[in-house]
Amino acid sequence: MSGPLLEARNVVKEFPGPRQGFLGMSRATVHAVNDVSFTLDRGETLGVVGESGCGKSTLGRVIMRLLPATAGQVLLDGQDSAALERADSRAFRRRVQMVFQDPYASLNPRMTVGEILAEPFLVHQGMKRSASTARVAELLSIVGLSPEHASRYPHEFSGGQRQRVGIARALAVEPDLIVLDEPVSALDVSIQAGVVNLLRKLQGERGMAYFFIAHDLSVVRHISERVAVMYLGRMVEIGTRDRIYREARHPYTRALMSAVPIPDPTLERQRQRIILEGDVPSPIDPPSGCHFRTRCWRATEICANEVPPMTGDAKHAFACHHPVETPVQLGESPVPA
Amino acid sequence: MAEPLLEVEDLTVSFRTDDGAVQAVRGVNLSVQAGEVLAVVGESGSGKSVTAMSLLQLLPPTAEITGRVSWQGEDLLSVPPERIREVRGGEIAMIFQDPLTALNPVYRVGDQIVEMVLAHEKVGRAEARKRAIEMLDLVGIPQPDRRVDQYTHEFSGGMRQRAMIAMALACDPKLIIADEPTTALDVTVQAQVLEVLADLAHRMGTAVVLITHDLGVVAGMADQVSVMYAGRIVESGSVDQVFDATGHPYTSGLLASLPRLDGDVDAPLLPIPGQPPSMLAPPPGCAFNPRCRWASEEAGCFTVLPPTAERSPGHRSACHRADELMAAGLLDRLAGAATADVGDRGAM
Incomplete structure (x- = not known):
């Protein structure tokens, strides 16, 4: 048990794209996740950031085995997760759980919260419904709700409360890993803070690992020990929180960070933003070489010809031919004027 | 201080529902000077969007509006419908959160801008089309003379939002009401769109009422801020006062x-x-x-x-x-x- 809890090795996920060609006889391929490798230790949080279409949610679903990988492997405690799931899918799901973005869509509106939370005990532990009541009450209080809430339906709860129910459901089987897909982005900020604190507290008490998918760099910074940045299906940079937020080397990470608004008017007036040109290219026909080169201010010929390899160590690695050398300064832009 | 461009006094909006009247806005006062960016911040349900929509009477008939919305001295709540149509788009333009629902998918982007110009100004179609291309160029859409003949599905999210800004600017309005203009966009695209909006506001002297929930965006964009909670303005002042000497x-x-x-x-x-x-x-x-x-x-x-x-x-x-x-x-x-x-x- 000395290796990482989770290891992704060259994971690729492709989807069939729109029909094309003569009479639509051929199909394009959407390259959603492209050769992604990383590790996640026990009790650790890996924050995964990137913009719409970068493949972060698809990667989360591949880890959950909600989607099969096209190529590559995901290992849980050194064992191939596809094989684990085939052999005993319930045992696999006891170890890996998920919290979804939309707490309105991910809870069955016809079940009471008590029934929703009893389900894991009935399915995974063969418990009788009557015996699960005490466990449900315990779960509710762990996530900051009261046991009386068990008899209510999801629509009677606010968004933040519903997300707590989603978290409680994931906790029920005491998993080793929870994949959280944008768990707080649908919530108002005053409510979001409470859910972020709850996730931190639960991890401190129970030691499960989080694969935390989000687009909000400020939230990710508050919850992650390590952070991975994705762009158009590839992981472009990964490292410890401090290295990423202080010394990010990949131009895309820098642009992303520079675009995040900070609620401080004095600082905002001083900031020089890196404004990227254009839009994210289509994952059906990504650019050759480095995917970011079409929007990168540092791109040269080599970027179009060669895919930059991931270089670095366990603390910090990035895939760029022309990494930024200077440390991150929120008030300044690394783009020469 | 000069006469404000827009002054809202004691605005209330309530909606009749089966459960009784929902008091969405309960006595809001706002004032916008020419060339100024006023941010109205609040969380879901605070009444910020309803306030914005009521200014141009874009709410459904179940809404009951009282108070005064004084536009350069004229009370918009009591003028005839023809006059409101003149103001809408001509003098006050609006940018919505979701450009996919705000733009018509079966018309070319350029034609929608042209229609807007023709509705408000006495110019020919050719002149209006030239203006549409100019506006698309102004908001940083590449190859505007080609893009003008495309449909919204051919535009990316960020470009659609720019097209909506282009449309809003087409008649050179004095005020733009932007309701969560960047909420649906990714952060790097948000930065692009906000830069366009801020730049235009400053260059053309257009005032902006920015409705948002994002205090980061407010800090970067606004001159004045009004914070809404439960249908009321609980705090207002310059961006520095509200952030650094919170009241x-x-x-x-x-x-x-x-x-x-x-x-x-x-x-x-x-x-x-x-x-x-x-x-x-x-x-x-x-x-x-x-x-x-x-x-x-x-x-x-x-x-x-x-x-x-x-x-x-x-x-x-x-x-x-x-x-x-x-x-x-x-x-x-x-x-x-x-x-x-x-x-x-x-x-x-």
Whole structure:
């Protein structure tokens, strides 16, 4: 048990794209996740950031085995997760759980919260419904709700409360890993803070690992020990929180960070933003070489010809031919004027 | 100070529903000067979008609006419908959150801008088309002479939002109302769009009312800020006054709950406990009292509606205890972390 809890090795996920060609006889391929490798230790949080279409949610679903990988492997405690799931899918799901973005869509509106939370005990532990009541009450209080809430339906709860129910459901089987897909982005900020604190507290008490998918760099910074940045299906940079937020080397990470608004008017007036040109290219026909080169201010010929390899160590690695050398300064832009 | 371009006085909006009247906006005052960016901030259900929509009478007939919306001296709530149509798009333009629903998918983008110009100005079609291309170029859409003949599905999210800004600018309005213009966009695209908007506002002297929930965007864009809670403006002032000399516990709570790129990562965030009240039956006294850690019986927080008072020139807030809390520095940005009982404060 000395290796990482989770290891992704060259994971690729492709989807069939729109029909094309003569009479639509051929199909394009959407390259959603492209050769992604990383590790996640026990009790650790890996924050995964990137913009719409970068493949972060698809990667989360591949880890959950909600989607099969096209190529590559995901290992849980050194064992191939596809094989684990085939052999005993319930045992696999006891170890890996998920919290979804939309707490309105991910809870069955016809079940009471008590029934929703009893389900894991009935399915995974063969418990009788009557015996699960005490466990449900315990779960509710762990996530900051009261046991009386068990008899209510999801629509009677606010968004933040519903997300707590989603978290409680994931906790029920005491998993080793929870994949959280944008768990707080649908919530108002005053409510979001409470859910972020709850996730931190639960991890401190129970030691499960989080694969935390989000687009909000400020939230990710508050919850992650390590952070991975994705762009158009590839992981472009990964490292410890401090290295990423202080010394990010990949131009895309820098642009992303520079675009995040900070609620401080004095600082905002001083900031020089890196404004990227254009839009994210289509994952059906990504650019050759480095995917970011079409929007990168540092791109040269080599970027179009060669895919930059991931270089670095366990603390910090990035895939760029022309990494930024200077440390991150929120008030300044690394783009020469 | 010059005569304000737009002045809203004691605006109320309520909606008739089967459960009774929902009081979405309850006595809002706003004032926008020419060339100024006013941000109206609030969370879901605070009434900020309803306020924006009521200015141009874009609400359904179930809405009952009272008060005064004075546009360069003219009360928009009592002018005939023909006049409102003139103002809409011509003098005051609006940008919506979702360009896919705001733009018509079966018309070319250029034709929609042309239609807008023809509706408001006495120019020919060729002239209007030239203007459309000019506007698309102005908002940074590449190859505008080709893009003008495309449909919205051929545009990316960021470009659609720019096209909507182009349309809003086409008749050279004096005021743009932008309702969450970047909420649906990714952060790098948001930065592009905000830059376009800020640049145009400053270059062309167009005033902007920016409706948003994002305090980061406010800090970067706004000159003036009004913070809304439960249908009322609880604090207003310059962006520096509101962020650096905060005068209302709700504003202070919002700022403390926000994770920041430059904040202390090890300190827990401070959520505001509880949740916003139902607008069917808002609590008596100050609507924020159930969630306010400073609410007290003696100050009247539970019984008396707090009046809006000036805290410094141009800076107002509606809180019974504001003077006392501000003097003690308890509403400052970092005060929360030092004094609050940290941890998971049961906020739901």
